[in-house]
Amino acid sequence: MSVLNSRIRPLADESEWAIGLAxxxxxxxxxxxxxxTITxxxxxxxxGDLATAxxxxRIPHPPGCPTYLLLGELFIHWPGGEPAWRLNLMSAVMAAGGAALAAAALCALPGEAVGPLPALVAALGLGLAPLFWSQALIAEVYAPAAFFVGLVLYLAVRGGMGG
Structure with missing residues (x-):
């Protein structure tokens, strides 16, 4: 077992529950x-531009936001609500996921174990920060971007430690 692998700390069950609750x-x-709807x-x-695209x-204004369009295509076909509401829902889901992934990255850091309460506080602290929260409520590119930043952060922490 390598030195890095011996330092990997998987998420504790309690932290996973705390992040899920968050x-x-x-x-x-x-x-x-x-x-x-659009706002x-x-x-x-x-x-409005993104929802219409x-x-x-179609392609919205430059740079075109291809990832947003692909994700939006998945969400826009869900039942219930008008298309703009479903894109707002996509932002909410992606923002919550981004906050969870950031908290999971915190829990995966080497060293002293991060318990369930710090994991919950981290996820809620990020998710309820005014700017983050505001972008979780509307059809915009920032919530999906936050999700992917959280994913990259989590994977970097896990990959940097050999896991």
Missing amino acids: VILLLLVYLATMAP WAHHGADS VALG
């Missing part, structure tokens, strides 16, 4: 405060 709580808060609130000036299968 995702549920964040989704409930986001759903309760989410915009019902210009929370600096959502691109919401996804609905019509």
Whole structure:
């Protein structure tokens, strides 16, 4: 076993439950405060452009946001609500996932074990930060970007330690 592998600390079951609870709580808060359709609130000036591009299968203004269009295509075909609401839902789901992945990265760091309470506080602290929260409520590219940043952060921590 390499030195790095001996330092890998998998997520503890309690931390996994805490992060899962944070995702549920964040989704409930986001759903309760989410915009019902296209909005210009929370600096959502691109919401209409992005929703139209996804609905019509077109490219929005440069740079085009291809990842957003592909993800939006998945969410726009879900049942319930109008297409703009479903794209807002995508932002909420991706933001909650991004906060969870950031907390999971924290829990996976080597050294002293991060327990369930710090994991919960980390996920909720990020997810309820005003700027992060505002982007979880509207059809914008920032919540999916936060998800992928959280994913890369988690994978970097895990990969950097041989796991």
